[in-house]
Amino acid sequence: MTTYAIGDLQGCQTQLNDLLQQIDTVAPQAKLVFVGDIVNRGPRSLATLRQVRALGARARIVLGNHDLNLLAVACGLRKPHASDTLDDIMAADDRDELISWLRHQPLAMEQDGHLFVHAGVLPQWTASQTVALSREVETVLQGPDWVAFLQKMYGNEPAIWDDGLQGDDRLRCIVNALTRIRFCQADGRMDFKAVEGLAHTPAGLMPWFKAPNRRSDDTTIVFGHWSTLGLMVLPNVIGLDTGCVWGGQLTAMNLQDRSTIQVQCPQHQKPGKN
Numbered sequence: 143m144t145t146y147a148i149g150d151l152q153g154c155q156t157q158l159n160d161l162l163q164q165i166d167t168v169a170p171q172a173k174l175v176f177v178g179d180i181v182n183r184g185p186r187s188l189a190t191l192r193q194v195r196a197l198g199a200r201a202r203i204v205l206g207n208h209d210l211n212l213l214a215v216a217c218g219l220r221k222p223h224a225s226d227t228l229d230d231i232m233a234a235d236d237r238d239e240l241i242s243w244l245r246h247q248p249l250a251m252e253q254d255g256h257l258f259v260h261a262g263v264l265p266q267w268t269a270s271q272t273v274a275l276s277r278e279v280e281t282v283l284q285g286p287d288w289v290a291f292l293q294k295m296y297g298n299e300p301a302i303w304d305d306g307l308q309g310d311d312r313l314r315c316i317v318n319a320l321t322r323i324r325f326c327q328a329d330g331r332m333d334f335k336a337v338e339g340l341a342h343t344p345a346g347l348m349p350w351f352k353a354p355n356r357r358s359d360d361t362t363i364v365f366g367h368w369s370t371l372g373l374m375v376l377p378n379v380i381g382l383d384t385g386c387v388w389g390g391q392l393t394a395m396n397l398q399d400r401s402t403i404q405v406q407c408p409q410h411q412k413p414g415k416n
């Protein structure tokens with residue numbers, strides 16, 4: 143069975159439609175995995191979320207930082223950012239069902255020998271450990287205390303992993319790695335300032351997937367989140383955020399032969415935000 147991994151949608155539902163039609167032409171019934179940031183910044187967050195959910199068992203997703211932001215806005219913890227485009231979801235009849243569905247999605251998952259995350263993986267984690275740590279977050283997010291958890295989720299510390307981390311610090315570190323990381327130090331200490339591509343790598347930092355002795359390097363990791371990186375294809379690393387909301391493309395990759403399908407997108411947001 144063919145599987146296509148699909149980069150950040152960010153509410154670009156017109157392009158999602160185009161892309162799905164093209165996939166159906168070459169591989170009808172192909173399985174789909176979305177690498178997160180389904181919503182926000184683009185023009186059609188509600189329609190995008192509904193469409194991905196309606197794909198049912200054919201599609202799986204991992205949550206991105208914008209998807210978590212939607213959950214925080216939906217439960218009243220955060221005010222929408224000026225460039226957020228979540229109002230149509232907030233006003234939708236099926237809002238509660240959509241939010242509940244989103245809240246029950248994973249932050250990391252393995253399928254067909256690939257590990258899927260929105261942003262990245264810390265060098266201390268194996269692929270299976272990454273999924274187990276993601277489960278710790280999912281258990282809380284899907285449980286009765288999910289609003290209290292979201293309230294404590296935001297913040298940049300602790301920026302470095304330690305197996306002994308506990309409670310909110312532990313969950314925050316896991317969420318930040320899986321949904322926000324781009325660059326880190328050699329020891330895996332996360333940086334949250336640099337948002338440019340590899341040509342602008344700050345001194346002392348490296349992309350998370352180049353960290354030395356990364357314990358997940360025996361597994362191909364598929365991720366999104368980093369539009370300034372563009373399409374990144376290495377033997378064991380596939381970055382798929384090609385910046386559709388910024389006027390780039392929406393990219394799908396066939397994970398069997400690594401062929402791509404891309405849809406060009408109009409620019410909905412000016413670069414400079416993430």
Ligand SMILES: [Mn+2]
Pocket residue numbers: 179206207208260321366367368
């Ligand atoms: Mn993101």
